[in-house]
Amino acid sequence: MFKKLLFIGFLSSSFLLKAQVINVEGIRSLTDSSRFVGSASLNVELTKNVNDIFNISNDITLQYSLKKSTFLFLNKFEFKEVNDKKFTNKSIQHLRYNYRFHQKVAFESFVQFQKDKVSFINYRTLAGLGARFKVHQSEKNSFYIGTLFMYEYENSIGLNNDIIQKDTRGDFYFSFIYKPKKSIAITSTTYYQPVINELKDYRISSETSLLINLFKNLDFTTTFSYQFDELPVLGIPKEQYKLKNGITYNF
Numbered sequence: 001m002f003k004k005l006l007f008i009g010f011l012s013s014s015f016l017l018k019a020q021v022i023n024v025e026g027i028r029s030l031t032d033s034s035r036f037v038g039s040a041s042l043n044v045e046l047t048k049n050v051n052d053i054f055n056i057s058n059d060i061t062l063q064y065s066l067k068k069s070t071f072l073f074l075n076k077f078e079f080k081e082v083n084d085k086k087f088t089n090k091s092i093q094h095l096r097y098n099y100r101f102h103q104k105v106a107f108e109s110f111v112q113f114q115k116d117k118v119s120f121i122n123y124r125t126l127a128g129l130g131a132r133f134k135v136h137q138s139e140k141n142s143f144y145i146g147t148l149f150m151y152e153y154e155n156s157i158g159l160n161n162d163i164i165q166k167d168t169r170g171d172f173y174f175s176f177i178y179k180p181k182k183s184i185a186i187t188s189t190t191y192y193q194p195v196i197n198e199l200k201d202y203r204i205s206s207e208t209s210l211l212i213n214l215f216k217n218l219d220f221t222t223t224f225s226y227q228f229d230e231l232p233v234l235g236i237p238k239e240q241y242k243l244k245n246g247i248t249y250n251f
Helices: 002-012
Strands: 035-048 052-066 069-082 085-102 105-116 121-137 141-157 162-181 184-195 198-213 218-229 239-250
Touching: 105 141, 121 162
Parallel strands: none
Antiparallel strands: 035 052, 035 239, 052 069, 069 085, 085 105, 105 121, 121 141, 141 162, 162 184, 184 198, 198 218, 218 239
């Protein structure tokens, strides 16, 4: 246990990934008993040829469940530099509390802090609450729907001065998990986040992951994520997508 805590402390000591929407469903572990679970990954790349490339990314997920309560913490960091020019510089921290007061209904609340200087976001703070509904659950399939409201405070870089934006958004999502075999899992989540008093200002995010268990605590994952923001920060495209492969250690 000490070695695990030491390992987690080492990975998280230096880091506070911004995404327009963070896919919590994709990292949530389903458990109904008192249990501590987590995962950690660290990727480092150093390349020197025609270009000098340095890339580092870190993901940590911790979840603790006690009776009807579940606490979930997410820590992500991603940095990429090519010839001293920063192409990626993102970080995110997310803390969520879930209280299951009914077999199929749970109360949720969360706070989130994120940065992305490359996308002109100095920082963005979110706080929200709502409900999560279990539509169906079996040995191979699980379906969930979430309905939340959140407050958003954003400080972004403008042409002359920083831009401050304060909004109240809806946070609605649909999620499913499909396990055709014990060693294979497919998860997918789609979020819709409109500004409550200005519905034309909205975000859509979808993420689908394939997980293949290689060894007892080691998984191979491939993830495709897509994001659309109708009114993004100045200079940032409305659409963004990413395909990522990696290895994750679970404990």
